[in-house]
Amino acid sequence: MKILVCIKQVPQKDAPLKLNAAGTWIHEDVSYEVNEPDAYALEEALRQKEKHGGEVVVLTAGPARAQQVLREALAKGADRAIHLEDEKFVQLDSANTARAIHAAIAQESFDLIVTGLQSDDFGAAQTGVLLAEILGIPHATIIIGIEKTDTGLRLKRELEAGHYQHIETTMPALLTIQSGINKLRYATLIGIKQAKMKPVRKVTWADVESKISPNLQQIVRLYVPEKQKRTEMMEGPAPEVARKVVDYLRTAARVI
Amino acid sequence: MAFKFKGVDFIGFDALLSSDELMARDTARQFIEDNLIPIIEECNREGRFPRELIKPMGALGFFGANLEGYGCAGMSNVEYGLVTQEFERGDSGLRSFVSVQSALVMYPIYTFGSDEQKDYWLPQLATGEKLGCFGLTEPDFGSNPGGMRTRAVKSGDEYILNGEKMWITSGTLADVAVIWAKVEDEDGLVRGFLVETDRPGFTAYDVHGKWSLRASVTSGLSLQDVRIPAKNLLPLTGGLKSPLMCLNQARYGISWGAIGAAMSCYDTALQYSLLRKQFREQPIASHQLVQEKLTWMISEITKAQLLALQVGRLKDSGKVGHEHISMAKRNNVWMALECARMARDILGGNGITDDYPIMRHMMNLESVKTYEGTHDIHTLIIGQSVTGVPAY
Secondary structure: OEEEEEOOEEEOOOOOOOEOOOOOOEOOOOOEEEOHHHHHHHHHHHHHHHHHOOEEEEEEEEOHHHHHHHHHHHHHOOOEEEEEEOHHHHHOOHHHHHHHHHHHOOOOOOOEEEEEOOOOOOOOOOHHHHHHHHHOOOEEEEEEEEEEOOOOEEEEEEOOOOOEEEEEEOOOEEEEEOOOOOOOOOOOHHHHHHHOOOOEEEEOHHHHHHHOOOOOOOOOOOOOOOOOOOOOOOOOOHHHHHHHHHHHHHHHOOOO | OOOOOOOOOOOOHHHHOOHHHHHHHHHHHHHHHHHOHHHHHHHHHHOOOOHHHHHHHHHHOOOOOOOEEOOEEOOOHHHHHHHHHHHHHHOHHHHHHHHHHHHHHHHHHHHHOOHHHHHHHHHHHHHOOOOEEEEOOEOOEOOOHHHOOOEEEEEOOEEEEEEEEEEEEOOOOOOEEEEEEEEHHHOOEEEEEEEEOOOOOEEEEEOOOOOOOOOOOEEEEEEEEEEEEHHHEOOOOOOOHHHHHHHHHHHHHHHHHHHHHHHHHHHHHHHHHHHOEOOOOOEHHHOHHHHHHHHHHHHHHHHHHHHHHHHHHHHHOOOOOHHHHHHHHHHHHHHHHHHHHHHHHHHHHHHHOOOOOHHHHHHHHHHHHHOOOOHHHHHHHHHHHHHOOOOO
């Protein structure tokens, strides 16, 4: 099975974020890490390869710093990497990111493409499904179980309220993976050394520019949620206060 | 309740590290966070070495990580140091175990061993299938190993070993002991021998009642007419310089390890000081005397990082002197012990319980200050280096 894993480098979960002067994105002087659901997608791809053989290719789009997530994936056992390397990739919306990835893998054919169900920074959950659409292959989201069958894949999807859905698909297919589907492996120290020898193909902005359109989505303004402290003290005898509380919950808060 | 470790980097130290160095550190950090931190207080309390971590550590390549070939990862010395830092951030006892396996057992076999010895032992030691210990110190000879009484006598195609070794990490766990002895037929020259621990006449017993390194095994070894084949001699050993070369490896690792213990104490004290409120409902972090302690700690940790890194870079380029390693070991362990004491002070009464890692680090570091060349012996090594006059 030839598997592509799309990985994004995102700011570390507990990084202190500061907004840029224009209020359109964050200051980039933070630490970065692998987008969590993408780490699970990689782990799942490595497990499928261990079971069924084949190749695991990892891909990311972002500036030079983003190469770190590819190196980590190679250290964990991915065979090679594709890096769409340019600062400008960070600002693309989901549709354009999908187009750029599509252009970068035009010469390849994968049996399976996996990625995290969404990114921890933008959280759009669109890039994967849009890439499937452009490729004209079936996709399924929020996957928590993958089993290869004679005709394709049997999948388990997570629905809301503790419900699951079992579906089947042919291959090639694209799946977006839920965090926690498996137990992540560590990069071994030997793996870290071997990662250096593995090929990383660079794709420049110019290589894919012709496939990119103006962004359909734009960040107009980012802001830190403003604290609105509204505490109302109710005083008096308990039965009277209780009546006031019920009245408040009914008419003002409208929760009962 | 202990706090989740947030890492310590005041001056953008990480920017001095390569991506491989960061990855090696992060792998070790995550491994320790997931596997050691949840059990270490129980291990320390029970005086239990976490044997269950041996195989996973071997699988990730933590044993002999800076050796080439034989299933070893071939890490640089800086990468190896960063891994050691993360282990000791968890616990000095577990780090001691890894140091002994790597620097005091695998390194001498790698450096002084025959091809047969290397081919047989190194792959099994790298995976943790076999464990080793290092027997240099004796009950009466610590800082002055040249006075050792252990003797090897050649008898046909065998050596017969007699002697007592003390303060031996992993002694009762080991499958093989690297024993240093004076060879009678060679004018008392100190040489190293590989002694399988199941040989008749070899016994190991544990030291009980330790208030330090409780999560690692410390033993005494007794050799009474232990016969080993002559081929168990480490052929390239010759004189006290050989074991001291091993100690240099281990001391280098300790200079990084101590930073890890200090980081754990500092990070705990910092997070605690921001939560603990006293006087006017203000966190104690707002008190000048608390800030002075935190400032001291972060300054010393930062200086220690730079010292260890430079010594590591010298080691990687083959330019390190043993006096450089002495300075890093001496300074960084002292600094870590001071950090542990200040951090304990900031936590007040909470600092003495094992709800927090501080007292454990403090007790561990008392051993670390003494082993692998005491603080005072390193003072004399540096003193001799700058004056040219030995003052032992």
